[in-house]
Amino acid sequence: MGQDVTRLPRDELRELQDERLAETVAHAYENVEFFRRRFDEAGVSPADVESIENIETLPLTAKEAFDDEYPTGLFAEDLAEVVRLHASSGTTSKPKLVGYTEGDLDVWATVIARSLGAVGLGRDDVLQNAYGMGLFTGGFGFHDGATELGMTVLPIGSGQTEKHIELMNDLESDAICLTPSYALYLAERAAELGHDPANLPLSVVLYGAEPCTEPMRDEIEKRLGAMAVENYGLSEIIGPGVAAECPQQDGLHIWEDHFYPEVIDPATGESLDEGEEGELVLTTLTKEALPMVRYRTGDMTTLDYDTCGCGRTAVRMNGVTGRTDDLLIVRGVNLYPSEIESVVLEFDAVAPHYRIDLDREGSLDRLELTVELAEGFDGSTGDLEERLADRLQSVLSFTPDELRLVEPGSIERTVVGKVQRVYDHR
Numbered sequence: 001m002g003q004d005v006t007r008l009p010r011d012e013l014r015e016l017q018d019e020r021l022a023e024t025v026a027h028a029y030e031n032v033e034f035f036r037r038r039f040d041e042a043g044v045s046p047a048d049v050e051s052i053e054n055i056e057t058l059p060l061t062a063k064e065a066f067d068d069e070y071p072t073g074l075f076a077e078d079l080a081e082v083v084r085l086h087a088s089s090g091t092t093s094k095p096k097l098v099g100y101t102e103g104d105l106d107v108w109a110t111v112i113a114r115s116l117g118a119v120g121l122g123r124d125d126v127l128q129n130a131y132g133m134g135l136f137t138g139g140f141g142f143h144d145g146a147t148e149l150g151m152t153v154l155p156i157g158s159g160q161t162e163k164h165i166e167l168m169n170d171l172e173s174d175a176i177c178l179t180p181s182y183a184l185y186l187a188e189r190a191a192e193l194g195h196d197p198a199n200l201p202l203s204v205v206l207y208g209a210e211p212c213t214e215p216m217r218d219e220i221e222k223r224l225g226a227m228a229v230e231n232y233g234l235s236e237i238i239g240p241g242v243a244a245e246c247p248q249q250d251g252l253h254i255w256e257d258h259f260y261p262e263v264i265d266p267a268t269g270e271s272l273d274e275g276e277e278g279e280l281v282l283t284t285l286t287k288e289a290l291p292m293v294r295y296r297t298g299d300m301t302t303l304d305y306d307t308c309g310c311g312r313t314a315v316r317m318n319g320v321t322g323r324t325d326d327l328l329i330v331r332g333v334n335l336y337p338s339e340i341e342s343v344v345l346e347f348d349a350v351a352p353h354y355r356i357d358l359d360r361e362g363s364l365d366r367l368e369l370t371v372e373l374a375e376g377f378d379g380s381t382g383d384l385e386e387r388l389a390d391r392l393q394s395v396l397s398f399t400p401d402e403l404r405l406v407e408p409g410s411i412e413r414t415v416v417g418k419v420q421r422v423y424d425h426r
């Protein structure tokens with residue numbers, strides 16, 4: 001085995017990144033008209049970009065580029081070289097179409113295998129894949145990565161909850177990859193079927209594709225009796241496999257030999273210092289079909305360059321709990337749904353299921369928060385409502401216009417796809 005690139009001294013890693021950035025920028029400029037035009041407008045020639053030091057001279061790429069260049073205008077390779085397409089939902093009616101060469105698929109499998117290996121999974125382990133095997137990148141991404149690692153993969157997909165539980169018990173499966181909301185649903189369904197979800201054989205729950213707060217992670221760990229770790233990625237960059245948590249659960253290691261991260265102020269586009277919260281911007285360093293330069297992910301995070309407790313030197317990003325486009329502005333107060341989630345989950349008397357409804361009454365915004373009571377709650381709902389409202393006010397300086405506590409199980413569960421918790425009727 002060669003040297004582990006995730007534990008390289010940072011100056012050695014930087015040399016590799018310098019070289020790969022220069023190649024990526026040249027590749028994008030030569031083969032993608034969109035990037036050539038943008039670099040020319042910014043007055044940057046690929047020859048000027050010799051190292052990461054120069055990265056801030058390059059223009060940022062907004063997600064609208066995928067709409068403007070639909071379907072394949074951002075591709076740097078002919079379809080003859082592209083062996084796979086995936087798509088994610090777009091900001092308008094068109095999906096964001098992403099392409100992979102054989103080399104890209106190899107890189108993708110490598111980074112996911114690395115993410116799975118980082119939590120101790122390997123050849124002897126069985127992984128249940130609860131992501132759909134379709135245009136969405138989650139299913140095939142984990143399938144190929146786990147196969148690369150030599151794991152035994154069950155491509156069950158989402159929605160087949162009983163099948164997951166049955167096979168998990170029969171095969172003593174070690175791990176499952178899924179969305180955090182589906183993890184909670186799986187635990188509920190297992191209990192309904194007469195199993196103790198905490199006694200299911202799983203030892204690792206790999207969650208991703210949705211924002212997830214720390215209290216929500218704690219719920220998943222408690223309910224499924226397993227270590228829950230986050231995996232991060234987005235189709236525009238490669239899919240899952242951009243970053244993953246190790247068992248330290250102290251931030252997600254970004255696989256920096258393939259993806260270079262920056263954090264910017266989302267309002268001004270200025271680069272921020274280590275530790276400052278802002279929007280994550282990613283540049284691919286090895287992608288062939290779809291090189292991406294300074295792509296604005298919309299995800300809010302911070303970066304930490306200290307060596308992790310696991311010994312890896314790879315930078316860590318905080319788990320993404322907010323996206324720039326999730327920001328709710330209600331009567332002039334800025335709120336992230338994740339902030340409301342963190343407060344709500346402080347209360348044992350409520351279940352980790354809630355929804356936020358926004359409306360407008362005249363010219364005023366109205367926010368209605370609906371939260372499910374925990375199973376077996378027998379206290380006073382009036383008193384609980386008051387304590388919840390007080391806590392929201394003291395932490396967020398915000399009180400919902402209406403706070404409703406509802407019976408366990410009454411908020412609709414997401415079984416397939418990404419959970420929706422915010423409904424903006426304005």
Ligand SMILES: [Zn+2]
Pocket residue numbers: 246247248253308309310311312
């Ligand atoms: Zn670590």
